[in-house]
Amino acid sequence: xxxxxxxxxxxxxxxxAGGTKNNSEMQSLETLTSELExxxxxxxxxxxxxxxxxxxxxxxxxxxEQSLKLLSSKQGKITELTKQLEKxxxxxxxxxx
Numbered sequence: 001x002x003x004x005x006x007x008x009x010x011x012x013x014x015x016x017a018g019g020t021k022n023n024s025e026m027q028s029l030e031t032l033t034s035e036l037e038x039x040x041x042x043x044x045x046x047x048x049x050x051x052x053x054x055x056x057x058x059x060x061x062x063x064x065e066q067s068l069k070l071l072s073s074k075q076g077k078i079t080e081l082t083k084q085l086e087k088x089x090x091x092x093x094x095x096x097x
Contacts, residue, residue, distance in 0.1 A: 032067045036060055 039060045044051060 011094050024039065027070075029067060029070055032063050032070070036067070039063070 039056045041049060043056055043060075048056075
């Protein structure tokens with residue numbers, strides 16, 4: 001059950017990912033996933049304070065947004081590389097005897 005008390009979560013990794021990092025300093029997907037897993041574990045704890053639970057939930061949303069942006073940018077890069085590869089395969093290979 002959630003308690004209505006306030007706990008300080010300023011030192012948690014999720015807090016750092018939530019808003020202290022510049023968007024240009026995106027973390028790796030593995031790091032973001034790990035931080036999200038830590039938040040889920042904390043939220044699963046029955047003794048968590050209500051205020052802390054709300055803060056963790058908000059941080060989880062921010063980390064999820066960062067993850068989606070990162071995946072989207074990687075998808076764009078993969079699409080670009082695939083197009084380059086297709087152009088290479090369009091060039092006929094001429095073998096001389």
